[in-house]
Amino acid sequence: xxxxxxxxxxxxxxxxxxxxxxxxxxxxxxxxxxxxxxxxxxxxxxxxxxxxxxxxxxxxxxxxxxxxxxxxxxxxxxxxxxxxxxxxxxxxxxxxxxxxxxxxxxxxxxxxxxxxxxxxxxxxxxxxxxxxxxxxxxxxxxxxxxxxxxxxxxxxxxxxxxxxxxxxxxxxxxxxxxxxxxxxxxxxxxxxxxxxxxxxxxxxxxxxxxxxxxxxxxxxxxxxxxxxxxxxxxxxxxxxxx
Amino acid sequence: xxxxxxxxxxxxxxxxxxxxxxxxxxxxxxxxxxxxxxxxxxxxxxxxxxxxxxxxxxxxxxxxxxxxxxxxxxxxxxxxxxxxxxxxxxxxxxxxxxxxxxxxxxxxxxxxxxxxxxxxxxxxxxxxxxxxxxxxxxxxxxxxxxxxxxxxxxxxxxxxxxxxxxxxxxxxxxxxxxxxxxxxxxxxxxxxxxxxxxxxxxxxxxxxxxxxxxxxxxxxxxxxxxxxxxxxxxxxxxxxxxxxxxxxxxxxxxxxxxxxxxxxxxxxxxxxxxxxxxxxxxxxxxxxxxxxxxxxxxxxxxxxxxxxxxxxxxxxxxxxxxxxxxxxxxxxxxxxxxxxxxxxxxxxxxxxxx
Numbered sequence: 070x071x072x073x074x075x076x077x078x079x080x081x082x083x084x085x086x087x088x089x090x091x092x093x094x095x096x097x098x099x100x101x102x103x104x105x106x107x108x109x110x111x112x113x114x115x116x117x118x119x120x121x122x123x124x125x126x127x128x129x130x131x132x133x134x135x136x137x138x139x140x141x142x143x144x145x146x147x148x149x150x151x152x153x154x155x156x157x158x159x160x161x162x163x164x165x166x167x168x169x170x171x172x173x174x175x176x177x178x179x180x181x182x183x184x185x186x187x188x189x190x191x192x193x194x195x196x197x198x199x200x201x202x203x204x205x206x207x208x209x210x211x212x213x214x215x216x217x218x219x220x221x222x223x224x225x226x227x228x229x230x231x232x233x234x235x236x237x238x239x240x241x242x243x244x245x246x247x248x249x250x251x252x253x254x255x256x257x258x259x260x261x262x263x264x265x266x267x268x269x270x271x272x273x274x275x276x277x278x279x280x281x282x283x284x285x286x287x288x289x290x291x292x293x294x295x296x297x298x299x300x301x302x303x304x305x306x307x308x309x310x311x
Numbered sequence: 312x313x314x315x316x317x318x319x320x321x322x323x324x325x326x327x328x329x330x331x332x333x334x335x336x337x338x339x340x341x342x343x344x345x346x347x348x349x350x351x352x353x354x355x356x357x358x359x360x361x362x363x364x365x366x367x368x369x370x371x372x373x374x375x376x377x378x379x380x381x382x383x384x385x386x387x388x389x390x391x392x393x394x395x396x397x398x399x400x401x402x403x404x405x406x407x408x409x410x411x412x413x414x415x416x417x418x419x420x421x422x423x424x425x426x427x428x429x430x431x432x433x434x435x436x437x438x439x440x441x442x443x444x445x446x447x448x449x450x451x452x453x454x455x456x457x458x459x460x461x462x463x464x465x466x467x468x469x470x471x472x473x474x475x476x477x478x479x480x481x482x483x484x485x486x487x488x489x490x491x492x493x494x495x496x497x498x499x500x501x502x503x504x505x506x507x508x509x510x511x512x513x514x515x516x517x518x519x520x521x522x523x524x525x526x527x528x529x530x531x532x533x534x535x536x537x538x539x540x541x542x543x544x545x546x547x548x549x550x551x552x553x554x555x556x557x558x559x560x561x562x563x564x565x566x567x568x569x570x571x572x573x574x575x576x577x578x579x580x581x582x583x584x585x586x587x588x589x590x591x592x593x594x595x596x597x598x599x600x601x602x603x604x605x606x607x608x609x610x611x612x613x614x615x616x617x618x619x620x621x622x623x624x625x626x627x628x629x630x631x632x633x634x635x636x637x638x639x640x641x642x643x644x645x646x647x648x649x650x651x652x653x654x655x656x657x658x659x660x661x662x663x664x665x
Contacts, residue, residue, distance in 0.1 A: 113514065129520075134377075134408075137404050140370065140401070144375070147382070150379065151362060173367070173371050173374070176366075
């Protein structure tokens with residue numbers, strides 16, 4: 070008998086700490102599957118910065134390092150420059166990549182570092198209890214925008230992926246979602262391309278994943294998925310950006 | 312290496328020392344008065360087939376160093392006072408994750424933007440964990456161009472030995488001035504640049520995955536890490552304190568100074584000795600661990616000793632001297648900062664008045 074399905078080798082068989090309905094578990098599994106399929110587990114290095122993303126190093130079964138808040142792409146730059154044969158990727162939330170770490174994000178991308186960035190956009194700060202993120206939608210209520218985000222006070226949701234797309238050294242940018250099996254498969258395909266680009270030494274690649282945070286959106290897991298499909302993708306359209 | 316004498320600035324000597332010590336990765340950001348070091352590395356690192364990056368910020372530079380170090384390579388960054396303040400979070404992460412790295416501070420006047428003149432006002436920041444948490448960096452204070460070069464090898468060796476960040480505390484004077492540097496004296500064995508420590512992240516080929524971290528949320532785990540760090544610091548304190556002494560056998564007055572200030576103080580001590588004054592010098596070379604035992608030994612051996620601490624600050628190392636002596640001898644202080652440097656005349660006047 071031939072075995073045709075098993076859990077990814079790159080993922081440890083343990084229970085995660087993530088809330089019910091969270092998108093981190095799905096995305097981390099997709100990354101693990103891609104790493105297995107590309108047969109790069111023995112040379113991959115993951116960089117997990119502060120936020121709900123950080124504990125990914127407890128779930129993945131390959132070399133990982135922590136990074137200070139916002140500094141994942143600087144840490145990854147240091148690793149990749151001294152170990153160009155390794156495959157180095159970052160796994161960052163929206164606060165990390167698009168607020169406190171915007172500088173590192175733009176400059177690593179602009180230098181064309183041969184890195185893969187997986188960007189979890191859930192429009193809210195999860196680990197600290199539901200504050201406004203740079204990607205929080207207008208009108209979206211968070212504990213620091215209790216009346217909803219107002220453009221006059223807090224500005225607009227930051228479209229970091231579109232901003233990065235104008236940089237000549239950036240090879241690939243895609244925005245994906247997880248609200249249906251089809252979208253999950255598309256997300257996995259985009260993540261695979263982003264890793265393949267690094268294997269082929271092509272340049273900086275980033276995949277933005279619109280990911281549910283039912284806890285701080287105050288929605289059920291199903292309603293959170295629907296909110297991405299019905300509301301979030303209007304502000305953050307899916308597909309290849311570059 | 313053949314015996315060779317070259318004329319070089321302190322900043323360049325640090326760069327050369329780092330490269331000869333096997334530094335594989337350098338990231339820096341422009342700031343005066345350490346720019347000669349960054350430009351030296353920009354020129355020399357690629358020639359030696361090493362990595363140089365001009366980072367977009369001091370913060371990014373220290374975190375690139377974190378990455379290169381986590382990947383198992385000898386890595387360093389350099390800056391001057393305000394830039395070193397920006398690096399403190401990164402240094403705390405290095406200490407927490409027990410990663411070796413060398414950080415050079417070519418100190419300038421503060422606080423704030425201050426000025427670009429030499430100063431020693433970052434002593435507290437360097438020796439007291441400039442960032443958050445209970446940690447220490449090993450701090451080396453060169454006082455010549457020769458030491459600026461030699462201490463880089465020592466710094467990388469100590470960083471690797473203890474898996475701990477090491478700070479080099481230079482200053483604007485030492486960084487900018489030129490002096491002859493003798494090469495080829497070193498008895499150190501050359502460092503194997505591509506050696507990968509077993510804890511480093513390099514891909515989990517034929518071994519279990521490695522994780523570099525400083526986050527420990529489970530109850531009691533972080534306390535255990537802290538106790539482990541404290542044990543390490545205790546060992547460093549016992550083994551790594553370094554200092555230079557001069558004329559201590561019969562000295563009644565002992566001057567204490569480090570770095571650029573020690574050059575001036577040393578000249579004062581020699582001049583007053585010629586005039587028959589019973590005066591001596593202690594020059595701490597490691598500022599952390601502070602060489603407290605020599606102070607304790609002297610205060611027990613000779614009663615009635617007087618110490619004069621001279622600094623380009625308003626009394627920072629002074630606290631360590633007082634802590635070491637614990638009230639057993641009289642401690643006086645002379646200091647200037649913000650670009651002011653105590654002169655020979657000022658020091659002599661003060662010694663005479665003691």
